[in-house]
Amino acid sequence: MLKIRGLSKRYRTGDLALDxxxxxxxxxxxxxxxxxxxxxxxxLIRCINRLVEPTVGxxxxxxxEITSLSRSALRRARRKLGMIFQEYxxxxxxxxxxxxxxxxxxxxxxxxxxxRKFPQSDIDNAFRLLARVGLDQxxxxxxxxLSGGQRQRVGVCRALMxxxxxxxxDEPTASLDPKTSRQIMRLITELCAERGLPAIINIHDVQLAxxxxxRIVGLRxxxxxxxxxxxxxxxxxxxxxxxxxxxxxxxxxDTEADDDEADDHRSAARSTQNLDGRQFDxxxxxxxx
Amino acid sequence: MSVAAxxxxxxxxxxxxxxxxxxxxxxxxxxxxxxxxxxxxxxNWSRVWEGLPRGARFISAFxxxxxxTRSSEILEGMLESLWMTVVATAAGIVxxxxxxxxAARNVAPAPVYxxxxxxxxxxxxxxxxxxxxxxxxFFGFGPFAGVVTLVVATIxxxxxxxxxxxxxxxxxxxxxxxxxxxxxLQWINYGIQPQVMPRMLGLALYRxxxxxxESAVVGIVGAGGIGATLDTAFNRYEFDSAAAILLIIIGxxxxxxYSSGFIRRWVQ
Numbered sequence: 001m002l003k004i005r006g007l008s009k010r011y012r013t014g015d016l017a018l019d020x021x022x023x024x025x026x027x028x029x030x031x032x033x034x035x036x037x038x039x040x041x042x043x044l045i046r047c048i049n050r051l052v053e054p055t056v057g058x059x060x061x062x063x064x065e066i067t068s069l070s071r072s073a074l075r076r077a078r079r080k081l082g083m084i085f086q087e088y089x090x091x092x093x094x095x096x097x098x099x100x101x102x103x104x105x106x107x108x109x110x111x112x113x114x115x116r117k118f119p120q121s122d123i124d125n126a127f128r129l130l131a132r133v134g135l136d137q138x139x140x141x142x143x144x145x146l147s148g149g150q151r152q153r154v155g156v157c158r159a160l161m162x163x164x165x166x167x168x169x170d171e172p173t174a175s176l177d178p179k180t181s182r183q184i185m186r187l188i189t190e191l192c193a194e195r196g197l198p199a200i201i202n203i204h205d206v207q208l209a210x211x212x213x214x215r216i217v218g219l220r221x222x223x224x225x226x227x228x229x230x231x232x233x234x235x236x237x238x239x240x241x242x243x244x245x246x247x248x249x250x251x252x253x254d255t256e257a258d259d260d261e262a263d264d265h266r267s268a269a270r271s272t273q274n275l276d277g278r279q280f281d282x283x284x285x286x287x288x289x
Numbered sequence: 290m291s292v293a294a295x296x297x298x299x300x301x302x303x304x305x306x307x308x309x310x311x312x313x314x315x316x317x318x319x320x321x322x323x324x325x326x327x328x329x330x331x332x333n334w335s336r337v338w339e340g341l342p343r344g345a346r347f348i349s350a351f352x353x354x355x356x357x358t359r360s361s362e363i364l365e366g367m368l369e370s371l372w373m374t375v376v377a378t379a380a381g382i383v384x385x386x387x388x389x390x391x392a393a394r395n396v397a398p399a400p401v402y403x404x405x406x407x408x409x410x411x412x413x414x415x416x417x418x419x420x421x422x423x424x425x426x427f428f429g430f431g432p433f434a435g436v437v438t439l440v441v442a443t444i445x446x447x448x449x450x451x452x453x454x455x456x457x458x459x460x461x462x463x464x465x466x467x468x469x470x471x472x473x474l475q476w477i478n479y480g481i482q483p484q485v486m487p488r489m490l491g492l493a494l495y496r497x498x499x500x501x502x503e504s505a506v507v508g509i510v511g512a513g514g515i516g517a518t519l520d521t522a523f524n525r526y527e528f529d530s531a532a533a534i535l536l537i538i539i540g541x542x543x544x545x546x547y548s549s550g551f552i553r554r555w556v557q
Contacts, residue, residue: 051464051467051468075470075471075472076470077470078467078468078469078470079469081468083465083468083469085464085465086461087461089461089462089464090465091462091465091479091480091483091484092459092483092484093483093484093487094479094483098479102466102469102471102479103469104469105469105470105471105472105475105476105479106469106471110472110474110475110478113471113475113478113479114474114478158465158469162470
């Protein structure tokens with residue numbers, strides 16, 4: 001599916017962000033990429049869609065070698081790589097619907113996109129996705145009117161509108177509260193399961209990574225120091241990735257997680273049904289804090 | 290020991306210039322220069338005194354303003370000025386957009402960037418009057434020279450501010466649109482334009498306001514508009530008509546000021 005060989009990136013400042021990385025991701029595999037700040041996690045996923053140009057190495061997605069594509073071919077390849085961002089990166093002054101439809105920009109021509117005359121099939125698809133994440137009532141709201149969790153759900157819809165072959169997810173929960181973080185991670189992993197999509201998820205929160213990913217890759221100073229299932233994350237592994245620290249609390253099984261999840265589902269359903277008035281306002285405040 | 294003795298006292302903001310001697314030298318130097326500058330300004334006070342009654346007569350000649358005698362010329366000049374303003378603002382902004390895009394470092398490749406920046410620097414280095422004198426020589430007397438003057442000035446003004454605003458956009462939003470596989474124009478339309486639009490609308494209104502005022506000024510050097518009417522009124526010693534023109538200009542500028550403030554708040 002995705003094949004990375006000998007990937008290195010040296011920035012013009014001289015920092016070596018990635019050092020000879022080899023990585024394979026299989027169909028439907030949800031991979032969590034963990035590691036300290038500056039380990040090269042963001043650089044790695046941005047090399048895959050070449051928002052950052054790799055220095056050496058090859059990246060192949062479904063037999064297309066992305067690293068050697070010309071500009072227009074790269075655009076076509078980017079359509080197949082849906083990206084979800086830290087702090088959502090929605091275009092704030094555009095509406096929810098426009099943000100979601102911007103996932104189709106690689107497929108429609110300039111005039112159609114400028115006049116906002118997208119094909120009916122795209123609009124139907126956008127409606128379906130927004131309904132799936134519970135935001136269909138808010139499609140004409142401006143993106144900056146939404147709460148953090150709602151914005152990230154719009155970000156997920158935008159990425160899925162691209163009909164991607166793979167999701168690149170960069171710190172999706174970085175500015176969300178613990179509960180919303182879980183909801184977003186669950187949404188992403190559920191959608192990946194529904195569509196058999198593979199995903200690489202950069203994430204700081206080791207517990208979230210353990211809860212939702214099927215495979216964990218630990219990055220330190222641009223090299224992979226761990227690659228294995230979540231269950232094998234032991235204190236010595238985390239020490240190898242992050243450095244010396246008491247890891248026992250991070251790794252103890254969260255017994256209340258299941259209760260919490262049931263609760264999450266209920267309140268998620270409530271907050272998406274009851275969008276008028278105070279519930280909505282409280283939701284907004286929650287996202288802003 | 291001495292540190293311990295001074296510590297429990299008060300606190301003073303440390304001076305910007307550390308050296309006390311340099312601090313005093315700068316103050317004394319400034320005062321001496323100012324005194325010398327005032328001292329060498331030649332003012333012939335007796336002439337000023339004699340001139341005062343003439344100034345009073347001049348001002349009283351403005352009163353009462355005469356809107357009626359030259360009303361058709363005033364109306365014609367006013368309409369010409371408004372036409373010049375609208376045409377120059379619209380054309381100037383349309384031409385400024387590509388230049389502004391080219392002059393934004395985060396959007397344009399290096400050669401285009403330097404070319405557009407150079408163009409902006411040149412078009413901004415001449416004050417409107419200088420440009421107007423030049424274009425009047427070039428195209429002859431009349432409003433066309435005025436329109437060209439205002440177009441060039443608008444490109445310089447609007448292009449520079451647009452470029453600066455584009456350079457200040459949130460790169461994360463722009464990057465996200467890039468990542469969808471959007472083309473360059475689509476990227477500008479979705480990733481950049483929404484971020485700069487409110488400020489650009491505000492600046493367009495502000496420039497409309499400036500262009501109206503400038504259209505009155507460029508007329509004095511022969512580039513048409515209400516300025517030409519004003520100049521004629523002065524040359525004929527019709528100060529009461531001139532006063533009427535000045536009052537109308539003030540009124541229109543104030544009207545534009547208020548309405549543009551209102552519209553800018555509305556588009557935010």
